[in-house]
Structures are given as structure tokens and as C-alpha cells.
Amino acid sequence: MALKFYSVPYAAAGCGLVAMVLVEKQIPFELVVVDLKKGEHKTPEHLAKHPFGQVPMIDDDGFILYESRAICRYLAEKYADQGTPLIPTSLPAKALFEQAASIELTNFFPLVLKIATEVIVKPVFNLPVDEAAIAQGMADLPATLDVYEVILGTQKYLGGNEFTLADLFHLHSVPVLIEKGHDIMADRGPNVTRWWKDISSRPSWVKLKAEGIKSVM
Template sequence: MVLKLYGTAGANGTTRIVALTLAEKQIPFEMVPISLAGENKTPEYLAIHPFGQVPAIDDDGFILYESRAICRYLAEKYQDQGTKLIPTELKAKARFEQAASLEFANFNPYAWTIYFEGLNKARRGVAKDEAAYDNAVAQLSNTLDVYEVILGKQKFLAGDEFTLADLFHIGFGVFLAPAGCDLMTTKGPNITRWWNEINARPSNVMLKGGATLTSNMFTPEALHA
């Protein structure tokens, strides 16, 4: 039974990082689009995700939700397939978890707020909360000051290999510039180098420009075109 991915067809932040993990690990999947305009609150979907959120997966009867938990599960289940996204050596794995924690606590909350206030609300014709937006930009700038130092010593956030800790940043990081925040390419040369590299991964490039996420999008031929 092919793995089913329940998420937004437009591959928003959390659905995107699961889709990118599937692509990096070369895992076939069936895309099951879920509309957040009510389809996510049906009894059928609430039996899959009790909070009525996305994404979720059904891996041959094993149901799992929460994007980062899904990504870790896939990376470890398919450890020897595709890109190695979680180190196995004890200290390297500890550094990975450290970097992943940094993203979750010090990047994602501010990137999400910038996206929500600067882009999501604009798409819906709602005025943004300027104070909330400006505070998120200031807090993200502080985080990136530290990233600039870290990335001056190593290629990626967990060391010299690309991991889920880097991939997690793509989810809402790609929406920063459209939301009016250019910090990822102006804050410092180390951040710019790192961001340009992870943002240019073939799987992510295929999702740019509002592309619809489909089951057969990430073929080996397409990813290596």
C-alpha cells in the first residue's frame, strides 16, 4: 500500500516539509488534498487527525500527524534510502537535535508570524497587525545574528551535511520574501550562502510559484532534470 499524504494541495509550510522529506528520501506517495475550508473538520478526517489540521500520513495503516514527527519517522524508516537526513552517530545526532530545536523555538514562530501577517492576511484582504509583524521581523533578525555565526563555522546548521534541521526552515522560509521580509538574503553572507543552497534543492524548486502538489511530482527524472 502506497503511503498517503493528507495536506494542502498548494504545499503550505507544514505540508511542504513533509513533501520535501518524501522527495529527498525517494518515497512514493499518494497525495490526498484536504481543504481547510471545512473538509479538515469532517468526521472522516478527524479520525485521522483529531485536531483537524494538516499534514498527516497513512503508512499502510499507521496514522501519524504533526509535520516534524512525520519527517523524523520517514527519515529513520528509510535511513538507507535517498538523502540521509538524520545522522546516526551519537554526537552528530545530538547536534542535529540541537539544530532542529533552534528552528522550532527560534525561527519557526517568527517566520510563521511574518508569513501570516504579511502574506496570508493580504491574500484574504485582511489588514496585517503591524506591531506583530514588526516584532516578528526583529526577533527573526536576532535569531539570524546567531545563525550567521554558526554558519560561519560549518556548512549547515547541524554540521557539514544537510539534515532535516535545514529542511524544516524551508517550510515558512520560502514565504518570507513574498511577505516583505528579505532577511534571508540580506542579513549576512553565511546565511545567504546557506539559504540559497537549501532553497535551490530540486524538490523545493519544483514547488515554487504556487505549484500544486501531486502524487507523481517527484519522479527521479524530474528531480534530476
């Protein structure tokens, strides 16, 4: 039985992260499209599986899991022996990976989420946009990315010299923000620029952005 992936059909936000892991790890899956505009994520059937009424979510032969980062970790570890290694196995390397993943979640993502809520989410539901919140998020980002510049001056990726989920997680909303005219990665230091070009031009991500998310049975 193929893994069922409940998602929007385009590579964005948490759905995009999970889709990229599925591609990088070469995992067959069935896409179950959830139409957010029609409120399909708030139906009794969906809420019975995901009590917060969100996407993404997976059903792995009856095992239900939601929250994109948890799903990505689960898939990376379950399919560790195939596709791209996304979580290191040695204890020191894994500790550095977890450190990098924590940096993304606590220092980078909250700022991106603040901007993405206004630029991406609110327009979908015809809600008023808070331009001040966008400006504040943009103003706060350089402090974090300046630290990234230092870290990436001594290693290729955020968690070391190998691409991991910690890097992949940065694709959550940034590409869509760039498409909508809020290029939060522009005019950064050379190390951040090199790193961002690397992770955002991976063939798996380029294909997902161009073609959307499709079932792979």
C-alpha cells in the same frame, strides 16, 4: 499500499516540509488533497484521524501520524537506506542534529510563525492583519540570524557539514513570505546568505515550488 499524504496541493508550511522529505527520500505516495477553504480539514472524517483538524497527515498502511516535524523524522528514519540521508546515525552527529533542530523550533520558527500568521494565514480566511505583529517579528529576527551567522561561519549547515532535517525545517513558511514581499532572509551576513541559497535552491524544493505536490505511485 502506497503511503497516503493528506495535504494542500502546493508546497508551503508543514505540507511543504513533508513533501520535500518524500521527494528527497524517493518515497512513493498518494496525495489526498484537503481543501482548507471548504473546511475539509474540519469534517468528522478528518477529525477522526487528526483531532486538531489540520494538515499535513499521513496514513502509512493504517498508521496515522500528524505534525510535520514528527512525520519528517518518521519518514527519514523508516527510509534511512534510500534517497538523501536526513538524520545522522552516529551519536555525536545525531546529537548535533537534534541541537540544530531545537534551535530552529525554539529560536527561529516562533518568529517566522508570528509573521506568517499575519501575511499568509489571515488573508486566506479574510481576517484582519496585525501590521504591528509583522513589524515586531521582523525586528526580532536579526538577533537570531546573527547567531546563525556565527554558527554557519564554522560549518556548512546548521547541524554540521551535511544537509539534514534541521535545515529543511527552515523552509516551512519563509519562501512564501519572500514571495509575498517579506524577504526575511535578505541583507543577512554572508554565511546565512550562502546557507539559505543552498537549502532553498535544492532541486527537490525548486521542483515542488514550480509544479506543486503530486502523487508518486
